[in-house]
Amino acid sequence: MSAFRLSDRELDMRALGQELASPSAGACVSFEGWVRDRNEGKGVLQLAYQAYAPLALAEGERIMAEALAQFAIERAVCVHRTGELRIGDLAVWVGISAAHRDAAFAACRYVIDEIKRRVPIWKNEFYSDGASGWLHPDGSPVQS
Amino acid sequence: MARHYRLLYFASLRDRTGCDGETFSSTATQPRDLYAQVAQHHGITLAAERLRVAINGEFADWNHALQDGDEVVFLPPVSGG
Numbered sequence: 612m613s614a615f616r617l618s619d620r621e622l623d624m625r626a627l628g629q630e631l632a633s634p635s636a637g638a639c640v641s642f643e644g645w646v647r648d649r650n651e652g653k654g655v656l657q658l659a660y661q662a663y664a665p666l667a668l669a670e671g672e673r674i675m676a677e678a679l680a681q682f683a684i685e686r687a688v689c690v691h692r693t694g695e696l697r698i699g700d701l702a703v704w705v706g707i708s709a710a711h712r713d714a715a716f717a718a719c720r721y722v723i724d725e726i727k728r729r730v731p732i733w734k735n736e737f738y739s740d741g742a743s744g745w746l747h748p749d750g751s752p753v754q755s
Numbered sequence: 756m757a758r759h760y761r762l763l764y765f766a767s768l769r770d771r772t773g774c775d776g777e778t779f780s781s782t783a784t785q786p787r788d789l790y791a792q793v794a795q796h797h798g799i800t801l802a803a804e805r806l807r808v809a810i811n812g813e814f815a816d817w818n819h820a821l822q823d824g825d826e827v828v829f830l831p832p833v834s835g836g
Contacts, residue, residue, distance in 0.1 A: 644836050660835065661765050663828055665812040691835055703836050723836060731809070731828075732835030733766035745766040746834040 614679075614687055615671030615726075617662055619694045622701050633685040636708035640715040642723050644703035646696045650746075654739030659695045660702070663731040667691075674725045682718035684709040689722055691732055757782055758823040760789065766831045772797045786810070787817040790829055806830055 612630070624643070631639055648655050675687050685708045692702050705722045709715035737743045763776040779796075783789035786808040793799065808815055809828040821827070 661769070662835070663763065663765055663809070663830065666809050666814070666828070669812065670814075727833075727836035729833070730835050731765070731830050731833055733831065734834040735766070745770070745831065 613668070613672060614675035614689065615668065616690045617664060617667060617671075617693050618690050619692070622690055622692065622704050624701070624704060627688055627690060627704055627706055630688050631686045631706050631708035633708050635710055636685045637710050638712035638715040639706065639708045640712065640719040641704065641706040642719050643701055644723070646698050646700045646702055648698045650736055653736075655698070656737050656739055657695060657697050658737060659735045660691070660693045661733045661735070662691070662693050664693075667730050667732055670730050671726065674722060674729065677725070678707070678718045678722050682707075682709070682721070683711070683714040684718045687718060687722065689726060691726065691730070693732070758784075758821070760821065761824065761826040762793065763826065763828045765828070766834075767801065768799065768829060768831055771799050784821055785818050786815065786821065786827060786829075789821065789827060790817075793829070801831065803829075805832055 646658055678687050687707050689705045696702055705719050707715045707719045734746045735743055736746060757780045760779050760781060762779050764772050769775055779793060781789055781792050783792055790803050807830040808817055809830060810819055811826050
């Protein structure tokens with residue numbers, strides 16, 4: 612299975628964690644990105660992710676390959692949700708296994724940072740005042 | 756001579772154009788010129804400097820030589836994670 616995937620369904624963290632198993636791994640670090648109820652002082656009711664899937668999958672896979680090349684890790688998996696999510700839902704999951712914890716922490720940080728910076732996925736927040744808006748990385752709405 | 760490009764729209768550009776994609780006839784031969792025409796046609800005010808461009812599913816330069824039938828996507832600043 613590909614190291615980076617998109618999913619329009621709830622993520623199964625237990626199954627994902629099992630993909631990291633390796634006899635030579637002594638450390639496992641995972642990151643969970645959750646849907647938060649506030650952004651920039653506004654109440655958020657729900658959000659929706661849109662992805663340009665072919666390029667998102669290609670760029671995500673490149674990031675995973677970079678992590679495997681740059682850090683002394685065993686396995687790396689990342690899944691990002693698409694579609695509509697509610698407060699508290701799991702939006703993105705990154706898991707890394709490694710012989711030792713330093714590389715696992717560093718690779719996990721690298722993967723989530725690069726995913727947020729480079730992969731063509733967009734977040735639309737729906738606010739409690741009835742407004743909604745697409746975001747870009749500095750958190751301010753994008754005006755087209 | 757006009758060419759036909761397949762355009763896909765995401766996020767704020769999808770909202771602005773009101774569609775997820777369209778075939779766009781244009782004399783533009785580079786993404787930079789094509790975006791200027793598309794932006795004018797749909798009243799998009801987002802500057803090209805804030806976007807990236809993808810051609811046939813891969814990131815590309817703004818001065819890439821387009822071919823008739825190419826799939827071109829103007830990518831707003833991403834906000835995954």
